[in-house]
Amino acid sequence: MTAPGSSRGPTVIVRVVARLLLGPSVVVAVALIVKGYTKVGDGFAAGMVVGLAVALNAVALGARGAEEALPVLRHAPRVAAAGAALALVSGFFPLALDEPVFSHRPGPDEKVVSVGTAELMTAVSFDVGIFLLVVGVVTVLVHQLAEPDQEHPT
Amino acid sequence: MSDATTGEADPSTDTQRDWQGWSCSAAAAAGFLVCLVGWLRGGGTLSLPWAPKLGVRLEFAFDGLAALYALLATGVGAVVFGYGARYLSQHLADHRRPRSERRRFWPWMALFAVAMVGLATATDLVLVFVFFDLTAVCSYFLIGFDRERREARTAALTALLVTIVPAVALLAGAVLLYATYGTFSVPELVERVEPGTTTTVAGLLIAVAALAKSAQVPLHFWLPRAMEAPTPVSAYLHSAAMVAAGVLVLGRVHPLLARSEVVLTVLLIVGLASIAVGGVLALGRDELKQVLAYSTISQYGYVVTLYGMVGASASGAAAFYVVVHAVAKSALFLSAGAVTTATGEDRLSHLGGLGRRLPLLAGATGVAAATLAALPLTGGFFSDELFFGAAKEQGPVLVVAAVLAAALTFAYIGRYWMRLFLGPITTAPAALSRALVVPVVLLALVALAVGVLPAPITQLAEDAGAVSHAAPVAMSPAYHLDLRATNVMALAAWILGALLLAATGLRDRVSRALAAAGDRVGPRRAYTASLLGLRRWSGRVHDWETRDLRSSIAAVLVPAGGLAAAAFAATPIAQAYSVGPISGTDWLVLPLLALTGVATVVAARTRERLSIVLALSAVGFALAAVYALRAAPDVALVAVLVETMLTLVFLAALARLPGTEPRRETGPRPGRRWRDPVIGAIAGLGAFAVIWGYLSEPREAPSVSADQIRLTPAAHGQDVVTVIVADFRGLDTLGEITVLLIAAVGVATLLRRGRLW
Numbered sequence: 039m040t041a042p043g044s045s046r047g048p049t050v051i052v053r054v055v056a057r058l059l060l061g062p063s064v065v066v067a068v069a070l071i072v073k074g075y076t077k078v079g080d081g082f083a084a085g086m087v088v089g090l091a092v093a094l095n096a097v098a099l100g101a102r103g104a105e106e107a108l109p110v111l112r113h114a115p116r117v118a119a120a121g122a123a124l125a126l127v128s129g130f131f132p133l134a135l136d137e138p139v140f141s142h143r144p145g146p147d148e149k150v151v152s153v154g155t156a157e158l159m160t161a162v163s164f165d166v167g168i169f170l171l172v173v174g175v176v177t178v179l180v181h182q183l184a185e186p187d188q189e190h191p192t
Numbered sequence: 193m194s195d196a197t198t199g200e201a202d203p204s205t206d207t208q209r210d211w212q213g214w215s216c217s218a219a220a221a222a223g224f225l226v227c228l229v230g231w232l233r234g235g236g237t238l239s240l241p242w243a244p245k246l247g248v249r250l251e252f253a254f255d256g257l258a259a260l261y262a263l264l265a266t267g268v269g270a271v272v273f274g275y276g277a278r279y280l281s282q283h284l285a286d287h288r289r290p291r292s293e294r295r296r297f298w299p300w301m302a303l304f305a306v307a308m309v310g311l312a313t314a315t316d317l318v319l320v321f322v323f324f325d326l327t328a329v330c331s332y333f334l335i336g337f338d339r340e341r342r343e344a345r346t347a348a349l350t351a352l353l354v355t356i357v358p359a360v361a362l363l364a365g366a367v368l369l370y371a372t373y374g375t376f377s378v379p380e381l382v383e384r385v386e387p388g389t390t391t392t393v394a395g396l397l398i399a400v401a402a403l404a405k406s407a408q409v410p411l412h413f414w415l416p417r418a419m420e421a422p423t424p425v426s427a428y429l430h431s432a433a434m435v436a437a438g439v440l441v442l443g444r445v446h447p448l449l450a451r452s453e454v455v456l457t458v459l460l461i462v463g464l465a466s467i468a469v470g471g472v473l474a475l476g477r478d479e480l481k482q483v484l485a486y487s488t489i490s491q492y493g494y495v496v497t498l499y500g501m502v503g504a505s506a507s508g509a510a511a512f513y514v515v516v517h518a519v520a521k522s523a524l525f526l527s528a529g530a531v532t533t534a535t536g537e538d539r540l541s542h543l544g545g546l547g548r549r550l551p552l553l554a555g556a557t558g559v560a561a562a563t564l565a566a567l568p569l570t571g572g573f574f575s576d577e578l579f580f581g582a583a584k585e586q587g588p589v590l591v592v593a594a595v596l597a598a599a600l601t602f603a604y605i606g607r608y609w610m611r612l613f614l615g616p617i618t619t620a621p622a623a624l625s626r627a628l629v630v631p632v633v634l635l636a637l638v639a640l641a642v643g644v645l646p647a648p649i650t651q652l653a654e655d656a657g658a659v660s661h662a663a664p665v666a667m668s669p670a671y672h673l674d675l676r677a678t679n680v681m682a683l684a685a686w687i688l689g690a691l692l693l694a695a696t697g698l699r700d701r702v703s704r705a706l707a708a709a710g711d712r713v714g715p716r717r718a719y720t721a722s723l724l725g726l727r728r729w730s731g732r733v734h735d736w737e738t739r740d741l742r743s744s745i746a747a748v749l750v751p752a753g754g755l756a757a758a759a760f761a762a763t764p765i766a767q768a769y770s771v772g773p774i775s776g777t778d779w780l781v782l783p784l785l786a787l788t789g790v791a792t793v794v795a796a797r798t799r800e801r802l803s804i805v806l807a808l809s810a811v812g813f814a815l816a817a818v819y820a821l822r823a824a825p826d827v828a829l830v831a832v833l834v835e836t837m838l839t840l841v842f843l844a845a846l847a848r849l850p851g852t853e854p855r856r857e858t859g860p861r862p863g864r865r866w867r868d869p870v871i872g873a874i875a876g877l878g879a880f881a882v883i884w885g886y887l888s889e890p891r892e893a894p895s896v897s898a899d900q901i902r903l904t905p906a907a908h909g910q911d912v913v914t915v916i917v918a919d920f921r922g923l924d925t926l927g928e929i930t931v932l933l934i935a936a937v938g939v940a941t942l943l944r945r946g947r948l949w
């Protein structure tokens with residue numbers, strides 16, 4: 039994509055909108071996850087929403103610019119790994135209890151503690167794992183593809 | 193080359209013994225003793241479950257047949273390994289290869305012996321197949337031991353292909369029998385199998401595998417080539433192991449084969465043809481080991497012929513023949529190796545008169561040759577007596593054939609021995625290590641002992657014959673000083689053989705003519721041609737498939753679409769491919785689908801990259817809208833998000849490509865313009881047929897999705913899709929997101945040498 043400051047770069051409006059959209063996109067993502075078990079949407083869709091916001095930032099500011107504006111992006115690989123680990127643990131912890139994998143707790147017909155519409159159960163933590171992994175992977179991919187001139191393969 | 197000179201050049205040869213070889217030899221000798229005790233105690237069976245659902249068992253039986261071949265494999269093995277322990281050091285030194293190369297030799301030899309014993313004792317056809325192929329794999333590495341030589345590598349590959357490809361027929365035959373009679377176990381099959389087409393076909397399939405292994409015409413050509421192997425390998429493979437494995441299988445399943453006249457006739461014809469072809473070609477060969485290789489083909493032809501005759505005497509004679517031949521042939525091979533080591537020559541035309549310099553070797557080789565020629569006082573006399581006796585029961589045609597076969601054997605082995613040890617000395621031999629002569633003498637003594645005292649081998653052969661014949665077998669080989677039929681036949685064979693030996697001109701001309709004919713139209717030519725043809729074909733397909741990305745994709749899409757459509761077209765489905773009424777939101781869906789169609793055509797026809805990307809994203813968004821209208825909001829949401837991201841990523845990737853136009857390949861070719869649309873249409877129509885056929889099928893069984901919808905509240909959810917993703921099919925989801933992670937690592941590897949950030 040185009041670097042900031044180049045003569046044919048995106049307009050100021052695009053840059054501002056890109057930065058402003060990041061907050062709402064995260065809120066939408068959280069909403070998608072929280073309401074996931076009762077309404078449309080799940081961890082994957084939420085991850086894609088955040089990923090799109092990051093991609094918009096990369097388009098508007100360039101990979102390096104986005105990284106400077108949002109230093110937190112640097113942790114994307116770690117976020118992806120953490121998401122994979124969370125998903126793995128949420129899916130496989132029943133093995134330690136001698137149950138089949140993906141036997142979520144609380145089980146069927148047990149009481150679930152809910153905070154609003156969000157239910158505190160391992161299926162949701164698995165969904166959160168997916169969300170983190172998708173966000174991390176998409177951010178890494180956008181970063182890799184948005185900076186064509188950073189390193190020439192020799 | 194001699195022991196003395198090597199000693200000077202490499203003083204450590206003698207001090208540093210080949211302990212691997214000697215321990216193999218000792219292990220084989222121990223195995224021999226165990227087998228001997230096992231046989232004397234009456235054998236036994238062992239049956240363990242292996243794959244019960246498939247009816248495959250680890251079923252072993254130590255019966256007469258197993259005892260015979262196990263004793264051969266271990267007994268001849270012990271002698272040959274002892275010889276090899278000395279020979280291999282010399283061989284490696286001659287080829288300037290490090291002594292550590294032994295590690296590439298002895299394990300295979302040992303495994304070979306184990307596989308042979310396993311094959312001898314296995315009575316489950318699948319197990320037989322496994323050991324059968326195991327011997328082939330071992331032979332591949334052993335024949336190709338001199339792997340720096342191209343001929344050795346080709347020979348190894350030929351032996352592997354020619355024996356392993358027909359081995360599949362053995363498995364096919366076994367499965368055929370299993371499908372009809374419900375067991376792989378040979379003893380059970382013998383009880384159940386009845387004559388019929390299935391039995392004939394299965395018998396033929398098994399016979400093909402066995403005959404290829406035993407180097408019978410027309411699949412014999414691998415054996416002479418396999419002479420590229422070091423001498424101990426040849427001696428072992430072509431006497432007691434590899435080649436014997438074929439007739440061993442024949443002997444094991446013979447009660448089944450005997451239920452079909454066709455199979456027996458085929459065996460008879462192939463056996464006689466092999467005797468003739470092997471014998472005549474052996475008459476004219478110049479290289480020592482080539483003579484012996486063709487002789488092996490011919491000699492196993494005897495055994496196959498015997499299996500082709502029905503009767504107790506034939507089965508017993510076949511077993512007896514195998515023992516005597518294995519002893520004699522391994523002695524001859526070892527002697528050939530000793531001669532080559534002593535003189536550095538491996539051609540009869542360069543050798544002669546060695547008898548005066550190497551009297552012990554000449555004597556021992558003479559005994560082995562006399563055994564093949566069936567002279568009295570050797571075991572060969574009895575094996576031919578039994579052969580003649582069995583032939584006599586079959587009628588005059590086989591009597592004549594048997595006499596001619598024996599005459600041919602007498603002639604070629606006589607020529608071999610006389611050329612080698614009589615006449616003027618052409619190449620002076622150097623002193624020979626005793627370790628290379630003693631094994632030959634030992635084997636010759638065994639051949640003599642059988643000739644004087646045939647009782648133990650007769651007993652063994654009777655036991656083995658009883659397995660092959662599925663009934664007790666009694667034989668009484670003995671010397672009779674009268675003019676009974678077998679004696680007359682033997683006399684006739686010797687006289688004819690001597691005449692053939694004297695008629696050098698005729699003999700050489702016939703042999704050469706047959707060899708030339710074989711080179712021109714023989715099976716080896718067909719083998720080479722088919723191999724080259726396969727390679728060319730594979731190369732052409734590969735070139736086409738990897739020419740560019742589009743061909744690679746087409747190579748997947750076209751067969752996939754075609755096969756799926758064919759499968760659906762061939763499956764009769766009631767009420768499939770029906771069109772329902774159009775109502776409600778369908779009027780919104782139809783224009784969207786039309787838009788999808790237009791965008792697809794644009795994507796297929798345009799050459800502009802940007803247009804392709806935009807057309808594809810139009811397809812994606814239109815379909816997302818269709819999902820939304822068809823009440824699948826979850827799918828629609830994900831489709832929109834993914835489509836947006838995909839378009840962005842595509843554009844980012846395009847920015848990395850040089851130039852804006854796709855590179856034109858060698859100008860516009862006729863038909864090229866339409867290639868991509870046609871390929872896309874085939875794949876798309878295939879998928880269309882599949883989906884239409886599937887969706888319009890009336891469903892009777894309750895579907896999985898109904899269950900999932902019912903269970904969703906119990907899983908504390910109200911959105912079925914999310915619950916499926918996170919709970920019901922959670923493991924699938926985990927696999928899919930792992931793919932995402934791998935994709936990210938892949939992109940990082942391609943673009944940044946693995947750095948994720």
